Amino acid sequence: MSFFKSREWTLEETSDGPAIEIPSPFIWPLALFFLVWLGGWTAGEVSAAKALYGIIKSAEHWTALLPGAFLAVWLAGWTIGGIFAWSIFLFSLNGREVVTLSGDKLRVRPETFFGLGWTRKFPVPGMTPAKVVSLPQGKTPGGADASGLPPPRLACIAIASAGKTWKLGLGLDEQRARELLHTLNSRFGVPRER
Numbered sequence: 001m002s003f004f005k006s007r008e009w010t011l012e013e014t015s016d017g018p019a020i021e022i023p024s025p026f027i028w029p030l031a032l033f034f035l036v037w038l039g040g041w042t043a044g045e046v047s048a049a050k051a052l053y054g055i056i057k058s059a060e061h062w063t064a065l066l067p068g069a070f071l072a073v074w075l076a077g078w079t080i081g082g083i084f085a086w087s088i089f090l091f092s093l094n095g096r097e098v099v100t101l102s103g104d105k106l107r108v109r110p111e112t113f114f115g116l117g118w119t120r121k122f123p124v125p126g127m128t129p130a131k132v133v134s135l136p137q138g139k140t141p142g143g144a145d146a147s148g149l150p151p152p153r154l155a156c157i158a159i160a161s162a163g164k165t166w167k168l169g170l171g172l173d174e175q176r177a178r179e180l181l182h183t184l185n186s187r188f189g190v191p192r193e194r
Contacts, residue, residue: 007171009180011187017101018187020180022169024095034089041082048075087112097168101188106159108166120166127161129193130184132177135170157181159190 009022048071055068090112098109104124111117135154155177157168169180184190 007169007173008176009169009172011183014100018183020097020099020183022097022099022172022180024091024097025171027092031089031092034085034092038082038085038089041078041085045075045078045082048078090116099168099184099188106161106184106188106190108159108168120164122159122161122164122166124161124189124191127159127191129191130157130159130181131193132156132174132181133158133167134174157184159184 007022007025009020012019012021052068052071052075055065055071059065059068091110093112095110095112098107098111100107100109101124102121105121106124106127107119107121109117109119132155135156153174154171155174156170156172157177157180159166159168169177172180181190185192
């Protein structure tokens with residue numbers, strides 16, 4: 001049984017120009033792990049918040065708040081870690097990478113439910129040539145998976161500009177990654193390798 005299928009991508013013509021959409025891969029063991037982990041995280045978050053509230057409510061003097069200060073710092077770190085884990089979990093369920101061109105900037109936007117996400121902008125002028133990067137493959141005896149077929153060669157597109165880098169489409173089939181690179185070169189003006 002395969003835990004991972006190679007990703008696909010689509011090109012759509014919009015009123016603002018071409019847009020590429022690459023849905024996230026659904027890796028069910030990862031989603032299940034994060035679901036269990038987030039259950040424990042939620043219990044810890046609620047317990048710490050109740051304890052902090054209890055300390056603040058019962059404090060009669062400012063020195064009684066010192067344990068609460070440590071707990072507040074811990075709770076802030078715990079919350080940041082939880083936000084990161086929630087974003088990975090939501091992206092694994094229904095995420096996508098959306099690539100558009102806005103003026104002379106290539107916009108890459110990882111999104112989850114309701115379009116929540118963040119945008120990375122890469123100025124096309126001065127961009128280093130994008131290239132297909134093969135991902136390391138796990139070795140199986142005889143070079144084939146359980147179905148007897150050779151495992152797909154997975155890749156991504158490495159883009160860099162203005163000191164920012166991004167690996168677009170992690171887990172694309174290598175041939176589809178090459179097709180995506182050609183589309184980025186021809187439709188979005190991303191420089192070609194010479």
